[in-house]
Amino acid sequence: xxxxxxxxxxxxxxxxxxxxxxxxxxxxxxxxxxSREGCRVALLDEGDRxxxxxxxxxxxxxVQSKGLGLAAYAGWTVRSSEAWxxxxxxxxxxxxxxxxxxxxxxxxLALSERELEARANTLRRLHNQPGIVDYKTEILDHGQVAxxxxxxxxxxxxxxxxxxxxxxxxxxxxxxLHAAIHARGVRYLPSHRVESIERExxxxxxxxxxxxxxxxxxxxxxxxxxxxxxPMVGLAAPMKPERGQIVVTERLRPFLHYPVVTLRQTDExxxxxxxxxxxxxxxxxxxxxxxxxxxxxxxxxxxxxxNVNVVRTWSAIRVMTQDGFPIYDESETHPGAFVLCCHxxxxxxxxxxxxxxxMIARGALDKTVLSPFSARRFDVQxxx
Amino acid sequence: xxxxxxxxxxxxxxxxxIDGKVVRARVGDTVAxxxxxxxxxxxxxxxxxxxxxxxxxxxxxxxDCLVTIDGIGNRQACLVPVRDGMRIETQRGKREAGR
Numbered sequence: 001x002x003x004x005x006x007x008x009x010x011x012x013x014x015x016x017x018x019x020x021x022x023x024x025x026x027x028x029x030x031x032x033x034x035s036r037e038g039c040r041v042a043l044l045d046e047g048d049r050x051x052x053x054x055x056x057x058x059x060x061x062x063v064q065s066k067g068l069g070l071a072a073y074a075g076w077t078v079r080s081s082e083a084w085x086x087x088x089x090x091x092x093x094x095x096x097x098x099x100x101x102x103x104x105x106x107x108x109l110a111l112s113e114r115e116l117e118a119r120a121n122t123l124r125r126l127h128n129q130p131g132i133v134d135y136k137t138e139i140l141d142h143g144q145v146a147x148x149x150x151x152x153x154x155x156x157x158x159x160x161x162x163x164x165x166x167x168x169x170x171x172x173x174x175x176x177l178h179a180a181i182h183a184r185g186v187r188y189l190p191s192h193r194v195e196s197i198e199r200e201x202x203x204x205x206x207x208x209x210x211x212x213x214x215x216x217x218x219x220x221x222x223x224x225x226x227x228x229x230x231p232m233v234g235l236a237a238p239m240k241p242e243r244g245q246i247v248v249t250e251r252l253r254p255f256l257h258y259p260v261v262t263l264r265q266t267d268e269x270x271x272x273x274x275x276x277x278x279x280x281x282x283x284x285x286x287x288x289x290x291x292x293x294x295x296x297x298x299x300x301x302x303x304x305x306x307n308v309n310v311v312r313t314w315s316a317i318r319v320m321t322q323d324g325f326p327i328y329d330e331s332e333t334h335p336g337a338f339v340l341c342c343h344x345x346x347x348x349x350x351x352x353x354x355x356x357x358x359m360i361a362r363g364a365l366d367k368t369v370l371s372p373f374s375a376r377r378f379d380v381q382x383x384x
Numbered sequence: 385x386x387x388x389x390x391x392x393x394x395x396x397x398x399x400x401x402i403d404g405k406v407v408r409a410r411v412g413d414t415v416a417x418x419x420x421x422x423x424x425x426x427x428x429x430x431x432x433x434x435x436x437x438x439x440x441x442x443x444x445x446x447x448d449c450l451v452t453i454d455g456i457g458n459r460q461a462c463l464v465p466v467r468d469g470m471r472i473e474t475q476r477g478k479r480e481a482g483r
Contacts, residue, residue, distance in 0.1 A: 151481070250458055251431045253478045269431055269478045304482030307456055 014203040016042040016187070018360060019215035021194050021206070021229060022222035024054035025170070025345035026319075026352055028177035030221050033357025035184040042213055043181065044206065047191040051283045053223055054345060056316020058246060058274045059170035059266075060259055061101065061347045064108060064137045064162035068122060070325045071129040072372035076351065078133050081164045083350035088168070094183060097176040099168050100267040106165025106259045107149065109156050109301050116158045123160060137162040151255055153303045167259040169267055170346050177349075189213065194222075197232040199334045204233075217336040219360050221352075223319040226327075226341050234333030236375045237341050238322040243282070245290050246274040247298075248312040249305070256302070263298050271305065273298045277318075286315045319343055328356060328373045330365050338365065339375070386420045400470040409466045416442060416449045416461035419472070427451050427461060428475035451475055457483050 016039075020031045023045030031043045063081050067074025081103070088101040110116035120139050126132065137160050145159045146152055182188065192208040197218060199205075204218045220229045226237035251269030262275040276290045291313050299306050319341065321327050326342035338360050342348055359365045396408035402419060409418035416439035419427055426436035428450050439449035442462045449461040454471055457479035461472075 251478045252481045255481045271481075302481075308479075308481060309458060 014214040014216045016040045016213070016215040018042075018217045018219055019044060019204060019206055019213055020219045020221055022220065022225070023178075023188065023190065024052055024221070024223060025057075025174060025177065025349055026223070026340055026342065027219075027221035028054075028174065028181060029345075029349040029352040030219055030340060030357045030360070031181050031186050032177055032184070033353035034219075034361055035181060035186050036353075037358050037361035039361050041181070041186045042215060043186055043188045044192040044194055044208060044213060045188065045190045046193050051224075051317050053316055053319050054174050055171065056244075056246070056314060057170055057346055058244070058264075058272060059167055059173075059346055060106070060261070060264070061103065061166040061168055062106065062261070062344070063135050063164040063347075064106065064160060065122065065126070065261075066344075066347075067129070067132065068126045069323070070372060071132045073325050074126070074135065075131075075133040076326070076369075076373070077344070077347060078135055078164060079355070080348045080351040081166070083354055084166070084168075087350035087353060091173075091176045091180055095176045095179040097172055097179060099170075099173045099176055101166060101168045102267075103164065103166030104258050105161055105163040106167075106261065107145065108160045108261045109145070109152070110158050110160075111155050111297065111300055113157055119160050135162055135164050148258060149256065149260075151302045151304050153300050155300045165259060167264050168346060173346065173349065194229060197229070197337075199233070199337070204334075204336065217338070217360065217363070220337070220339040223341070223345075224317065226339055230339050230375075233337035233339075234331045235329050235337065235339045236378065237327055237339055238375065238378050239341065240320050240322045242318050242320050243276075243278045243285070243315050244274060244318050245276045245278075245286060245294065245313065245315045246272055247291050247294050247310055248272055248314075250309045250311050252308065255304070260301070262294070263301060270311070271298075271308070283315065283317050286313060319345065322378065326373050327375045328365060328370045329375050336363070385423065385425065388421055398466045398468050398470075400466055400468070400472060402472040403474055411466075413466045414442075414462050415451065415453065415459075415464045415466055415470070415472060418466050419451075419461060424474070426474070429477055431478040434477060450479075452479075452483065455483055 019042045020027045021044050031041050034041045066077040141158045196207045206213045220226050224239045224241045227239040230237040249271040256265040263273050265271050273294050329339045331337040394410050398409045407422045426438045437448045440446045444463045450458045451461045452473040453459045
C-alpha cells in the first residue's frame, strides 16, 4: 500500500512525508519500513558521539521472560520473532549483507536450586496471565541441558529453554539497515540533533543544529532521548536508562550452538558475556567488579572458558522505559506525531519495519494491536 | 630464511617439540625466534580467511605469532621464552575453547 502524500490532500508539500528522529536500530528499521511503503523519509540523527545503544547491545532476538506484567508484550515479541527470518531475508536481498539471524532456541542457566526455582516461578506466573501466548518454555535438568550444551559445568543445576529464542549479528544489522535505506533514497541527516518541534499549517517543523527540516509526519525513535522530545508533540516517554556491561573473548572455534541469555558465541567466534544492570548512566564508565562477576559466572557455566583471553569490555546505556515495556503512541494534540520506545531494538526490529512503519505510513496506529503499549498506562498507575 | 648471526657460538641447550618434531634452541630465545631459526615459515592461519601468518613485530604488539604452547592456545610466541620440554603447536584458524 502506498502512503498518500500530502500534496494530494491539498496541503502544502513538506520536504518529506515522514521525519524519523533517531538513527539507531529502531529509527533505521522504521525508516526502512516507511520507504517500502513509498514514503519520502528523512532520518535525523545525532553525530558519532551519540549515546547509541545500537552499537553496544547483546544482539539477542529473545522471547523467554518477556511479558510478565503485560501479557500483550509476550505476543508482540513472539510476532517479531516469527517475522525475523523473513525480515533478515529481505535485508539480504536488498543489501547482500547476511545479518546471521539464527533461531535455535535459547537457554537461561541456573547455578543453584534456588535460581532454578525462581526461574520456574517466574515462568509460571508469566504463563498464568490471562491472554498470554504460549511460547513453549520448558524447565530442563542438568542432564537434558548437557545434551544440547555439552560444555556446561557441574554447577549448572538446570535451565529454562525456549525454542523461539535466537540471535543475530547486530552490528551487521545496523549496517544493513543503513545500507538499505540509503539505496532506497531515504535522506540520512547525521549531526541533526532536534532542538524543537512545532506543528504549523499541517506540517511539522523540526529545528535542528543544522537548520530546519519540514515533514508531514514525525516519528520519534530516539531511545532514551524520546523523554526530551515526546513532550514537544504532546506525547510522553517516561524512561529509566540503565547501564549494561559486556565482556568479549578472543575468537574460538564454534562450541556453543545455542544462545544463553547471559552468554553467546557470535557467528565470528567471539564469546560475548553480559546482562549486568546498573542505574548509573555515565556511558563512558565501567565497573570492574561487574565485569569480574560476569566472567566468574560464565566460567561456572562453561568451565572451558577459564583460560580464554578477554579482548574487549564495554559498557552501554540500555534504552529502558520506566516499566520495561515498549511505548507506541500517537499524539492527539499534534496529529501525525508518533513515538516508538523500547528496550529491544534488535528483537522488535522486524515488527518496527513490517508492522509499525506501515501504520505510520497510513497515518494511524492500529489500536487492536498497539493500544496495550500506549504511555497512558503510566497515568493510570499514577492515579492508582 | 633466517640464520643466526653468531651461528655455533652458543650451545643449543634447549630441546623442545614443534608439531611433534624435535627442535633445538638457545637459552633466552623466544618461542617465535626459535621457530623462525628452525625455518618454520608460518605459525598459524587466521580465523577469518585462513591466511598463513608468521611472527612479525616480535615485541608483543601485532598478535600475528599466536601458537598453542603446552596445550594453551593463542599464546604470543614472541613473549614466551623457550623451556626444555616445551610442546609447541602451530594453529589452524580459531582457538579451541578449553585449549
